[in-house]
Amino acid sequence: MxxxxxxxxxxxxxxxxxxxxxxxxxxxxxxxxxxxxxxxxxxxxxxxxxxxxxxxxxxxxxxxxxxxxxxSRAVQVAANPCACAAILGDGVVVTWGSDERGGDSVQVKLTDVQHIRSSSSAFAALLSNGTVVTWGVFFDPVNVRDFHRLSTVQKLHGTNFAFAAILADGSAVACGNGDYGGDASTVQGRLKGVREIQANDFAFAAILEDGSVVTWGNPRAGGYSEAVQAKLVDVQCIQATSEAFAAVLRDGSVVAWGAPRFGGDCGAVQAKLNDIQHVQATRAAFAAISSNGSVVSWGSPAHGGDSSHVQEQLRGVL
Structure with a gap:
């Protein structure tokens, strides 16, 4: 029966x-x-x-x-300041909010979606076949048409007005507004063996398989790392505020670059940045946790960069 x-x-x-x-x-x-x-x-x-x-x-x-x-999976939601996009359990995308800023999507193409990244005014969807669909506003975009021709994308990352993709062969490409990291042409030849990409609002930082770092985007926000390039070796991970980056090295030290008022200069606490296990970020400050459970912070005091008044309580932090 x-x-x-x-x-x-x-x-x-x-x-x-x-x-x-x-x-x-x-x-x-x-x-x-x-x-x-x-x-x-x-x-x-x-x-x-x-x-x-x-x-x-x-x-x-x-x-x-x-x-x-x-x-097939839990619903995933991505958002920018003006719109939202949700991947339903079957890979179909539903969007709402400002039509111009991504609330009105190209539904006919948005099926079998695996992941969505948002910028301030647009979205990028990674499909299961390795292709990418973008919609919304980019403002003076670079390479968007070429971005849509990609077929082996593994991961997506976004700044305010640009996206970067890691491809199956370990290379990386970008599209969007050049002032926000949408143009990686000056470093394209170095974007090989990319392990991970971190983004802030204006720039990208790629960690390569050999532990070195390649940056591009707004120079003032960390898109140009020449001043600290020699120190960026054996990088394990990178965190970002809105306009700066902080890298944790294999030896437990930390290297920061970008806008100083957003945490791009850790010189005042450099001597304390030893045996660091993790770094977290707010909009304009960083907090590093060392192996002994203590915390070191730097950046804008208004955003958590000064923890001196609670330092005695910051013991045994995991």
Missing amino acids: SVSLRIALISGRAVCVEAASDATLAEVAQQAQAALGVGRSQLFDTAGSRLDSSLTVRQAGLRADDQLTLC
């Missing part, structure tokens, strides 16, 4: 599946996935509870014409 089940995606697309009463819910989900053209997913009942995939249709108490929801 079989029952007819209506199985829908969050976007509303649905299919009717004929399932034997002794079929497991995992098998039912596989039928629905194949019919709807989506990846591995989970079934949920009308109350929103996840169904145990090992149960049979009979054991789950499902009856003819029951309605289930197929969800």
Whole structure:
């Protein structure tokens, strides 16, 4: 004996599946996935509870014409100051807010989306096939058309008005407003073996596989790192404020560059920046946690750069 089940995606697309009463819910989900053209997913009942995939249709108490929801992952939401974009469980994107700043998306292309990055006025969506779709406003963009021709994108990152992508071969490319990192032509030849990219509002910093760093974008905001380039070796990770970067090196020391009032100069606390494990950032200040649990901060006092009045309490911080 079989029952007819209506199985829908969050976007509303649905299919009717004929399932034997002794079929497991995992098998039912596989039928629905194949019919709807989506990846591995989970079934949920009308109350929103996840169904145990090992149960049979009979054991789950499902009856003819029951309605289930197929969800492949949690909903992801990205936002800029004027609009939002959400990836639904089946990879379809829904947008709302200012039409000009990304609230009105190109829906026909936004399917099977894996990840979304936002800038101040635009969005970039990474699809499962490695291509990228952008929408919104870039203001005097560079290389946007070439960006859309990419087919092996692995990761996306964004400043206020630009995006950068890491490709499968380890190279990186950028598009958008040149003053915000949208033009990487001056360093393009060095963007090979890229491990990770960090972005602030105006610039990008790429960590290469050999632990060195390549920067581009607004020079005053960290897009030009020549003054500290010799120190940027064995870099483990980079954090960013709005206009500065701070890199943690393998030996536990820290190198900062960019706008001094945004944390780009850590000279006043450099002697204390030893055995650093982690660095966190606000809009204009950094806080570094050392291996002994103490905290060192620098940058704008109004944004957390001065922790002297609570220093005695900052012990054993994890």
